[in-house]
Each structure stands twice: as structure tokens, then as C-alpha cells.
Amino acid sequence: MNLDLRIPMGLLFTIVGGIMTLYGLFTRGSTIYERSAGMNINLIWGLVMLIFGVTMYTLGRRADKRPRAPVVEGATRPLGHGHGH
Amino acid sequence: MNLTFIDWLIMILYFVFVLGIGFALKRFMKTSKDFFQAGRALPAWICGLAFISANLGAQEVIGMGASGAKYGIATSHFYWIGAIPAMIFVGVFMMPFYYGSKARSVPEFLRLRFDEKTRAYNACSFAVMTVFSSGISMYAMARLIQTLHIFDAAFLKMNWPLEWEFHFAIFISAIIVLGYIFLGGLTSAIYNEVLQFFLIVAGFMPLVWVGLKNVGGWSGLKSALPLAYTHSWKGMTNPHDNPLGVEWFALAMGLGFVLSFGYWCTDFLVIQTAMATDTEEAARRVPLIAAIPKMFFPFLVILPGLIAIATPAMMQHAALQTPAGVSTTAALAETAGAPDKGLIPVKVNPTTGKVITDEKGQPLYDYDLAIPNMLLRYFPTGILGLGLTALLASFMSGMAGNVTAFNTVWTYDLYQSYIHKNASDAHYLSVGRWTTVVGILFSIGAAYLATSFNNIMDTLQLVFSFVNAPLFATFLLGMFWKRTTGHGAFIGLVSGTVAAIIHHGLTLPTDAHPGIHGGWIAVIHQYPSEMAQNFWTAIWAFSTNFILTVLISLMTKPRPEPELVGLVYSLTPKPVEHHMEWYARPKVIAVGLIVMVVALNLIFR
Incomplete structure (x- = not known):
């Protein structure tokens, strides 16, 4: 398959993480964080997601350029000759 | 519920990506093998995460949270006893036969090993089951959207009647799932299951973190709850001494052996993901990779249930939901004399507005709202959108896995075997595509069946069991x-x-x-x-x-x-393993997993 999942997934997490981080920055000290035990959870978790997203995206792009390892002889056995059809 | 622009933006972004992945995969769908078996070309880690996500539908997420609130940490037996040993067994011993036999589905394996009638029996019962499971998922999702009033503001703005919310939710989920499977087949379903896996982790990890912080950490949680809630093996020698009402033998034999091995080792819903890998050794690794996150999932999906019980009820926010939109204060006031269940509301009869009680006059609790109420209680706008997206994603991928399994079994095991043999590959590819449409239509039918006869779904699930x-x-x-x-x-x-x-x-x-x-x-x-x-x-x-x-x-x-x-x-x-590093050999991984699961049981005994 030619589409590495890490690329779209990395993008989604980067964008959502980015949005949450920005929103967290603009709402510092807001009363909405009384629910989340006083933590600016948008800012903190947005950054975590941002880092995860960028890492995934980078890994996906890098793997896209590398050729695949060859299959080892004997690891996939020629089976299934037995059945009669 | 008060959703702001930012919450909607996150949810809409998710849907754009889901459909986008479908469109991006469309050009790779050239043969029926690409469509039904993902070309047998996916890496093991992707299939491994899809392997557990296929099972982690929303009923599972909501249900495990509910059961955590009802029974406590003993619910983790469904993971540590009821999944890990079976996942190890299917990876080490059974996968070589599924993958190596070149069977394209589990019923087809039964035909290769036994005969036509065994296959036909299994294929028919399985096809009916998948359609109804997908319909139940759809129904549960529409109900939840209705209960949480997610679309209320949008509907009021458009001047649409609020009763349409249910139909709207069914319609939207059907269109999206149909879209991405029609375009990308099993690959699309697997990719979205992996996406859902990461969204669940991203959405629930902060929930547990904030929730635990609020109740004073693990020690605070322990002191706020009865002893049996935080000890999974307490009273297991006698069924009357523990909340599950089961003794250790029935637990180990019934759940740990018969039910769990029956599900994880034979259900094509999960096996299809492992069979989509590129080599037999990758296929064997799939359930083993899946077992690692599976082991830690109780902390993500069961723990919120426990925290919901421990969160003091007086801190309840006015925005918390009770069934059918009855005002929270009324529902809470009526339970003044009843035991305190934290964020869990009592069940209310939607027509009379009265609290539903059992024979002893005790109110019944709506444990299914444990997870949704946790999201509403602890998440401010912004991350709330993420939490809801995770929940919606798990509903969708629960449906998608069932629909692709239905596609494959119908096309290969029923259509190709008994209705139209020896057609061209392109013919079966298009049959598969259109079967998606039929599968989704049946699911919608099942969802509406569930709305008119509530007992029908219970009865059907009983029959499936x-x-x-x-x-x-x-x-x-x-x-x-x-x-x-x-x-x-x-x-x-x-x-x-x-x-x-x-x-x-x-x-x-x-x-x-x-x-x-x-x-x-x-x-x-x-x-x-x-x-x-x-x-x-x-x-x-x-x-x-x-x-x-x-x-x-x-x-x-x-x-x-x-x-x-x-x-x-x-x-x-026997499969060749000598070329693998010692730590990559299935049997070594299996032993490592067993040690970990025993350790977890000892810690939370």
C-alpha cells in the first residue's frame, strides 16, 4: 500500500494539537479551567498532541523514501496445497 | 451542552480526514484482494492497533466505563483474563493456519478444514450478526447524541424540530462509514480504526489525569470508594462475596477460556485485520502487538467509571446530563436518600419524569452515562471537542469493522460460493463495493428496529451468544x-x-x-x-x-x-523463526506478555 497512515494521522494530530495550543494560549487564566482542576488542559494537551503529530508525520515521510526490507526465505511457507478444489 | 466553535472545528476536522483517507486510498483499489484483504500488504503495528480497535467500539468504551462505575476494578478481568491469554494463543498457535492456508475469511478456513455445510452455517450466522452489531452501534450513537443534545443549538438555529436529531445522527454516520469503506475497503476501515485508537488514547488520557488529580490521586480514589472497587480479586472464592457474582472457576473457565478464546480466536471481525498483513510472521505478531495496549486499556476506559463514582455529587455542574433531558436538580433531589453515586444519574422515566426504582424502592442508576458525564464534568471547551470526537470515532469504527467483515463473508463465502461462481475479479470487486451499501442499509434497518422494539436487541444478542x-x-x-x-x-x-x-x-x-x-x-x-x-x-x-x-x-x-x-x-x-532477533520471536513476546499480565493482577489483587 502506498499511503503511509502516519502521514495523514500526523497531520490531523498536528492541526488539532495546534488549534488546542493556540486556544489554550488565548484563554490563559480563564474560568473555564476550574473544571480541569485548575490546569490549562488545552495548552498542555495541545502541545502533547502537536509533538506527537509532528513526530508521526516526520516518521511517515522518512519511511516513504526508504525501500522496504526484502522478505526472508522460508518465513512464509508454501501451504494450502492439501485441500481438494 | 454548550459546544463552542472550537469543539465543532475539531469534530469536523476529524470527519474531513476520515473521508480524505478514503479518497486517497481509492486509487489503490484495483483488485478484489485490495478491497477485501487490504492487498495483504499492511505493516504489523497498524494491523495490531486495528485488531484491538475493531473490538473497541463505543458500546465497549461506554460499557466498560459503566461497568467500572458499577463493579469497580474487577471489570478489568474482561481485559486481563478475558482477552490477553486468547490473544497470545491466536498469535502463537492459530495464526499460521489462518494466514498460511490462504483462506480469505474464517468461514473459508472452515471449508478448507471441514466441509461446505460447516462453512455455510458459520458464514450465514456471522453475516447476520455483523449487520445487527453494526446497527446496534449506530442506534447507540444516535441515542447518545440525542441524550447529550449535541446538535440542539445547530437545530434551533436552522429551525428544525429537535426530534429529527436521532434521524440526522443515523444518516450522518451511515453516509460517512459508507463513504470511506466504499472508497477504500478494508484498508480504509483499518486505517480509521488505528486513527480511532490514537484518538481514544488522546481523549481519555487527560480525562483520567484531570479526574484523578481532582479526587486526590490513586490514594484519594481508594479512600473514597468501597474496598472491593479497587481490588479485582477480593471475594472471588465465593460468588456471593464479590460484586460480579461469579466465583473464580466460572471466571477463568467461562470468561477466560470459552468466551474469550471463542471471540479473539475465531471472530472474523478481529481476525480480518491480522490477515491483512504482508507476511505470516507479521500476522502472528499482530495479536501480540495488540495485547500490549489492551493490557493497559482498563486504566483508560474503566478508571473513568471509578472516578465518576468518587467525584463528589455536590460538585455536579448544572450542565450534566440526565436521561431524556429531565432537569438535573430534580433527578438529584429525588435521590437524596439513596446512596451517593457521584456523577452517575438515576434512571428517569422519560414520559412521567419520575425516577425508576427497583422492587425494593431503590432508584436505578444510568451507569451508561458515566463516561459522557465525566467528559462534561472535567473537560472545558476545546478539549471537550477532542473527547467527543474520540467517542464518535469509536462508534464509527465499530460499525466499519462489522461492515467490511460482512462484505468479505457475503462476497467470498456466500455469493462466490453459492450464487455466482467463476466470475471475473472485477465483478467480485464491484459486488463488494455494492455490498457495502446493502450492509449499511441493513444496519440502518436494524437501528430503527431497535428503536421500536427495545427487547429485540437483547433477544438477538442472546441468540448470538x-x-x-x-x-x-x-x-x-x-x-x-x-x-x-x-x-x-x-x-x-x-x-x-x-x-x-x-x-x-x-x-x-x-x-x-x-x-x-x-x-x-x-x-x-x-x-x-x-x-x-x-x-x-x-x-x-x-x-x-x-x-x-x-x-x-x-x-x-x-x-x-x-x-x-x-x-x-x-x-x-513449524514456522521458521531462526532469522528473527530473540526478542522478536512470537514465543518470547508471549512469555513477556504473560509476566506482565500476572504482575498487573498481583498489583490490583
Whole structure:
């Protein structure tokens, strides 16, 4: 398959993480964080997601350029000759 | 619920990506193998995460949270006892036969190993089951969207009647799932399951973190709850001493062996993801990779249930939901005398607005709202959008896995085998595509069936459990005893189901009335809980199937041994492992997993 999942997934997490981080920055000290035990959870978790997203995206792009390892002889056995059809 | 622009933006972004992945995959769908089997070309880690996500539908997420609130950490038995050992077994011992036999589905494996009638029986029952499971998912999602009033503001703005919310939710989920499977087949479904996996982790990890912080950490949680809630093995020697109402034998044998092995080792819904990998060794690694996050999922999906109970009720926010939109204060006021259940609201009759009580006058609690109420209680706008997206994603991928499994079984095992043989590959590809549409339409039908007859879904799930309970005995004997014959397997399987039905008809959980809960023939035995009854039904079904299959196999003529190479353990060359690093060998990983799961059980004993 030619589409590495890490690329779209990395993008989604980067964008959502980015949005949450920005929103967290603009709402510092807001009363909405009384629910989340006083933590600016948008800012903190947005950054975590941002880092995860960028890492995934980078890994996906890098793997896209590398050729695949060859299959080892004997690891996939020629089976299934037995059945009669 | 007050959703802001930012929450909507996150949800809409997710839907754009889901459909985008479908469109991006469309150009790779050239043959039926690409569509039904993801071209057998996906890496093991992707399939491994999809393997657990396929099972982690929203009923699972909501249900595990609910059961965490109801029974406590003992719910983790469904993971540590009820999943990990079976996942290890399927990876180490069974996967070589599924993958190596070149069967394209689990029913097809049954035909290779046994005969046509065993396959047809399994394919038909499985196809019906997947359609209804997908419909139940759809129904549950629409109900939840309605209960949480997610679309209320948008509907009021558009001047649409609020009663349409349910139909709207069904329509939207159907269109999206249809879109991405029609375009990208199994690959699309698997990719979205992995995406859902990461979203669940991203959405629930902060929930547990914030929730735990609020109740004073693990020690604070422990002191706020009864002892049995934080100890999974307390009172397991006697069914009357623990909240599950089960003793250790029924737990280990019924859940840990029969039910769990029957599900994880034979259900094509999960097996299809492992069969989509590029090599046999990758296929064997899939369930083993899946077992690692599976082991830690109790902390993500069960713990919120416990925190919901421990969160002081007086801190409840006015925005918290109670069923059918009855005002929270009214529902809470009525429960003043009842035990404090934190964020769990009581069940309210939607027409009268009265609290529903049991025979002893105690109010019934709506545990299914544990997770949604946790999201609303602890998440401010912004991350709330993420949490809801995770929940919606798990509903969708629960549907998607069922739809792709239905596609494959219908097209290969029923259409190609009995209706139209020897057509071109392009023909089967387009049959598969259009089967998606039919599958989704059936699911919608099932969802509406559930709205008009609530009992129908309970009844159907009961019937499925009868069909599934004996299944593992057939696979176990088929793969590990070369003497097993097709007649033995078929008669054993059918008798196992009959045994399950009879056992259910003759027994009853203590606090239930004869009827859908059992005892509809006569009551000759009472179980302390419904769970105990389920486990024993499974044990009876399995044993009946096992014994009859052995007896009839001994009386009928076995197939010649050369025909069974690649299908039976003793006649198949063992997989080559010498080229792998020691830590990558399936058996080494298996031992590591067992050590970890034992350690977890000791820590939370």
C-alpha cells in the first residue's frame, strides 16, 4: 500500500494539537479551567498532541523514501496445497 | 451542552480526514484482494492497533466505563483474563493456519478444514450478526447524541424540530462509514480504526489525569470508594462475596477460556485485520502487538467509571446530563436518600419524569452515562471537542469493522460460493463495493428496529451468544486433532448451540423473572448473577460441542492426511523463526506478555 497512515494521522494530530495550543494560549487564566482542576488542559494537551503529530508525520515521510526490507526465505511457507478444489 | 466553535472545528476536522483517507486510498483499489484483504500488504503495528480497535467500539468504551462505575476494578478481568491469554494463543498457535492456508475469511478456513455445510452455517450466522452489531452501534450513537443534545443549538438555529436529531445522527454516520469503506475497503476501515485508537488514547488520557488529580490521586480514589472497587480479586472464592457474582472457576473457565478464546480466536471481525498483513510472521505478531495496549486499556476506559463514582455529587455542574433531558436538580433531589453515586444519574422515566426504582424502592442508576458525564464534568471547551470526537470515532469504527467483515463473508463465502461462481475479479470487486451499501442499509434497518422494539436487541444478542459460545471447540479440535471430521464438527457445533439454549431455558439469575433472562422452560438452578449464568451457558455449550465432535469424528471417516497439511498442527511444518532477533520471536513476546499480565493482577489483587 502506498499511503503511509502516519502521514495523514500526523497531520490531523498536528492541526488539532495546534488549534488546542493556540486556544489554550488565548484563554490563559480563564474560568473555564476550574473544571480541569485548575490546569490549562488545552495548552498542555495541545502541545502533547502537536509533538506527537509532528513526530508521526516526520516518521511517515522518512519511511516513504526508504525501500522496504526484502522478505526472508522460508518465513512464509508454501501451504494450502492439501485441500481438494 | 454548550459546544463552542472550537469543539465543532475539531469534530469536523476529524470527519474531513476520515473521508480524505478514503479518497486517497481509492486509487489503490484495483483488485478484489485490495478491497477485501487490504492487498495483504499492511505493516504489523497498524494491523495490531486495528485488531484491538475493531473490538473497541463505543458500546465497549461506554460499557466498560459503566461497568467500572458499577463493579469497580474487577471489570478489568474482561481485559486481563478475558482477552490477553486468547490473544497470545491466536498469535502463537492459530495464526499460521489462518494466514498460511490462504483462506480469505474464517468461514473459508472452515471449508478448507471441514466441509461446505460447516462453512455455510458459520458464514450465514456471522453475516447476520455483523449487520445487527453494526446497527446496534449506530442506534447507540444516535441515542447518545440525542441524550447529550449535541446538535440542539445547530437545530434551533436552522429551525428544525429537535426530534429529527436521532434521524440526522443515523444518516450522518451511515453516509460517512459508507463513504470511506466504499472508497477504500478494508484498508480504509483499518486505517480509521488505528486513527480511532490514537484518538481514544488522546481523549481519555487527560480525562483520567484531570479526574484523578481532582479526587486526590490513586490514594484519594481508594479512600473514597468501597474496598472491593479497587481490588479485582477480593471475594472471588465465593460468588456471593464479590460484586460480579461469579466465583473464580466460572471466571477463568467461562470468561477466560470459552468466551474469550471463542471471540479473539475465531471472530472474523478481529481476525480480518491480522490477515491483512504482508507476511505470516507479521500476522502472528499482530495479536501480540495488540495485547500490549489492551493490557493497559482498563486504566483508560474503566478508571473513568471509578472516578465518576468518587467525584463528589455536590460538585455536579448544572450542565450534566440526565436521561431524556429531565432537569438535573430534580433527578438529584429525588435521590437524596439513596446512596451517593457521584456523577452517575438515576434512571428517569422519560414520559412521567419520575425516577425508576427497583422492587425494593431503590432508584436505578444510568451507569451508561458515566463516561459522557465525566467528559462534561472535567473537560472545558476545546478539549471537550477532542473527547467527543474520540467517542464518535469509536462508534464509527465499530460499525466499519462489522461492515467490511460482512462484505468479505457475503462476497467470498456466500455469493462466490453459492450464487455466482467463476466470475471475473472485477465483478467480485464491484459486488463488494455494492455490498457495502446493502450492509449499511441493513444496519440502518436494524437501528430503527431497535428503536421500536427495545427487547429485540437483547433477544438477538442472546441468540448470538448461543451461536458463538460453542465455536471455539470446533476450531480447537479442527486445528489440533487431525482425526476431526466435517460431520463431527457440524453436528458438534449445532448441538453446542442447542445446549446453550437449553441451559439458558433451565436457569435463572436470582433477582430476575423467567423470560428473556432465562428459566423459560423451567427453573432448575439459580445463579447469583446474570454474568455467572452467561459464563456457565458458555461452559455447557463448549463442553457439549467438544464431546460430540470427538464422538462423531471417531465414528466417521477422517480425511486423508496429505489433504490436511497447512490446516492441522501436527501435519504442518513449524514456522521458521531462526532469522528473527530473540526478542522478536512470537514465543518470547508471549512469555513477556504473560509476566506482565500476572504482575498487573498481583498489583490490583
